[in-house]
Amino acid sequence: MTKTERITWLDENRIETEIAATAAGADRLRVREILEKASTLGGLSEDDVAVLCAVTDPDLVAELFHTAEKVKTEIYGPRIVLFAPLYFSNICLNECVYCAFRRSNKELDRKILTMEEIEAETAALIDQGHKRLLLIGGEAFPKTGFQYLIDAIERIYSVKRGRGEIRRINVNVAPLETNEFRRLKDTGIGTYQLFQETYNRKVYEQMHPSGAKADFDWRVSVMDRAMAAGIDDVGIGPLFGLHDWRFEVLATMQHIAHLEDAFGVGPHTISVPRMEPAVGSDVSMAPPHMVSDFDFKKIIAILRLAVPYTGIILSTRENPEMRRDAFRLGVSQISGGSRTNPGGYATPVEEQAAQFTRGDHRPLDEVVRDIAASGCVPSFCTACYRMGRTGADFMDLAKPGLIREMCGPNALSSFMEYMLDYGSEDTCAAGEKAVAAEVATMEPKIARYSQTMMRKVREGKRDVYR
Known part of the structure; x- marks a missing residue:
């Protein structure tokens, strides 16, 4: 092991100062400004995060959670x-x-x-x-x-x-x-x-x-x-x-x-x-x-x-x-x-x-069923890593929203593969509902991609991705 020099980017004093500065709680107007900023999907600064860490008011916490759900x-x-x-x-x-x-x-x-x-x-x-x-x-x-x-x-x-x-x-x-x-x-x-x-x-x-x-x-x-x-x-x-x-x-x-x-x-x-x-x-x-x-x-x-x-x-x-x-x-x-x-x-x-x-x-099948029943789509996709969509290339697609055109269909085709090959009857029933609900929310072009890919999986093809 090579002895490393002391790193300089970690500033503990600044962190302690930020925590102390918000010890009295978070200003409501400032919190709402930060949440509005976050809703534009541009991320937050360290100072913004320090303010959100200090939020305890139930109404503001509810707004924090709602904004996080929206961004996710x-x-x-x-x-x-x-x-x-x-x-x-x-x-x-x-x-x-x-x-x-x-x-x-x-x-x-x-x-x-x-x-x-x-x-x-x-x-x-x-x-x-x-x-x-x-x-x-x-x-x-x-x-x-x-x-x-x-x-x-x-x-x-x-x-x-x-x-x-x-x-x-x-x-x-x-x-x-x-x-x-x-x-x-x-x-x-x-x-x-x-x-x-x-x-x-x-x-x-x-x-x-x-x-x-x-x-x-x-x-x-x-x-x-x-x-x-x-x-x-x-x-x-x-x-x-x-x-x-x-x-x-x-x-x-x-x-x-x-x-x-x-x-x-x-x-x-x-x-x-x-x-x-x-x-x-x-x-x-x-x-x-x-x-x-x-x-x-x-x-x-x-x-x-x-x-x-x-x-x-x-x-x-x-x-x-x-x-x-x-x-x-x-x-x-x-x-x-x-x-x-x-x-x-x-x-x-x-x-x-x-x-x-x-x-x-819980076993995997029960976890998958629970995800589907909660309104989410279990994904077994591994496409990005094999298509070279990593690091900055991934972010270049993610930030303008283009990655969803790949991730949505890939999630559904990989989930369909799981259901056909491994899913229990109850999991498949919950999964089919989750798949139908997700396709219904997609833009028409993306929905067509998804349906075509899932059709190929149902016909016996595996590892279908874009």
């Missing part, structure tokens, strides 16, 4: 993209005090998957109906080192199950060197994702006392190396519960601004994980800065307004009720039927091997 619908429509995490390992060299995977935890059954076990996990995910997954694990590789990751990605892409396959792999692994990121890009991944956990240096030091992860600057500069290596779709996010959520949101805004200044495009996704209980971690049982459901909904809504074209990801840390609320407020991607322990799909037995406690234990 305008950009993403009713689509909810689905994926699943595939944990290759729970072995880690770090000592993150809130995580079950931390090195000193003796209460965890340790495991790292062989290539054959990765293939079995992939097959089990395909048999559920998944088309995209997030490859993730503890921050340690076996004896083969980084090559293990390259081999795992190649093995996953090689698995075919009837008509099913994994078409896109996102990756969440420890920070890499720039040359390693170049090799990672060459494997054909989608998004590289990594969480800073907390942007507050003092808290970060307390929560990460040892291991490579203890180097704050090495971790917070990871996206610079990834993007310098040509990976233009990256995903960031803090772990809410370690520090004041307002600080983390404002620091995230500074991170976004830095990436936009340095590379011309910000993150493709932002994740919003809340700390959940983890085996062997007292900190996880009583988070230092517990985030209430009310504040969590505000976080999602504010981020949707602040960075309207960025995907917001919600994991199975949250329960079904919160997930339904989150769809409306701005979340555009969720995991479904997830396991957070290595080997958990091929051998679905709860073990003392998971990273955290899940809030949603």
Whole structure:
């Protein structure tokens, strides 16, 4: 690991000043001006976000939520993209005090998957109906080192199950060197994702006392190396519960601004994980800065307004009720039927091997049915990454609204594929209603594209996209 210089774009003093300046609450007129600005889909400044973080008045919160719903619908429509995490390992060299995977935890059954076990996990995910997954694990590789990751990605892409396959792999692994990121890009991944956990240096030091992860600057500069290596779709996010959520949101805004200044495009996704209980971690049982459901909904809504074209990801840390609320407020991607322990799909037995406690234990089919019944469209689309619509190219299509001409039909064709190949009778019934409702709202040209693509799927063709 190369020692990195202290990053300069993160200004903790400015964040603390912004929080202090809004401590007395938010001015109603100013809040409404910001919400009006957000409704134009141009995003918000760090100062704007600081004001929205201070909103507590029930009427203003309702307006905040309403505006977030409007913006989310305008950009993403009713689509909810689905994926699943595939944990290759729970072995880690770090000592993150809130995580079950931390090195000193003796209460965890340790495991790292062989290539054959990765293939079995992939097959089990395909048999559920998944088309995209997030490859993730503890921050340690076996004896083969980084090559293990390259081999795992190649093995996953090689698995075919009837008509099913994994078409896109996102990756969440420890920070890499720039040359390693170049090799990672060459494997054909989608998004590289990594969480800073907390942007507050003092808290970060307390929560990460040892291991490579203890180097704050090495971790917070990871996206610079990834993007310098040509990976233009990256995903960031803090772990809410370690520090004041307002600080983390404002620091995230500074991170976004830095990436936009340095590379011309910000993150493709932002994740919003809340700390959940983890085996062997007292900190996880009583988070230092517990985030209430009310504040969590505000976080999602504010981020949707602040960075309207960025995907917001919600994991199975949250329960079904919160997930339904989150769809409306701005979340555009969720995991479904997830396991957070290595080997958990091929051998679905709860073990003392998971990273955290899940809030949603439902199988994928039930999650899909719930999405459809709520008026949304489950999407298994992976088209943009294979068509080269990434980074700045994606944003060039997204900002004028052109991306909807691809995303809408692709969502429907991939959902139709799921229903025909994997959906239960009840899920298909709910899905057909959701599909009909969505087609009815489309412009005639886009509706025709969608109907043609779905007809091809019904006739037996697979992986239909534009």
